[in-house]
Amino acid sequence: MELKQALGRAIRQARLNKHLTQEDFADVSGRTYLSALERGLKSPTLDKLHELSSVIGVHPLTLLTSCYLQLEETLTIEELFSLIRTELNQGEHEPH
Numbered sequence: 001m002e003l004k005q006a007l008g009r010a011i012r013q014a015r016l017n018k019h020l021t022q023e024d025f026a027d028v029s030g031r032t033y034l035s036a037l038e039r040g041l042k043s044p045t046l047d048k049l050h051e052l053s054s055v056i057g058v059h060p061l062t063l064l065t066s067c068y069l070q071l072e073e074t075l076t077i078e079e080l081f082s083l084i085r086t087e088l089n090q091g092e093h094e095p096h
Contacts, residue, residue, distance in 0.1 A: 001070060001071060002040060004043050005040030006040075006067045006070040007037075007044075007063070007067040008041075009040070009066075011038055011063060015038075015056055018056055022034045025052065028054075029048070037052075049063065065077070068080065
């Protein structure tokens, strides 16, 4: 599975989990664009990902986490968060 496909699947799953239709995103995205995102044909900008996640009612990192868990099927959510926590903590000790 490619990155665009995994992100598209994550967006679609989150949208369906919240019982939202593609039309519910009319204020931030056209239905055709959202459909292309969900099918993995396009990649959203960071700003667009933020807008989509706000309509869904989830943090943008929720969508990205779901995406990367699909890409790396052997990785558990606990392992992913542990990796992220370690990397973020390492960054705290570096000069700005």
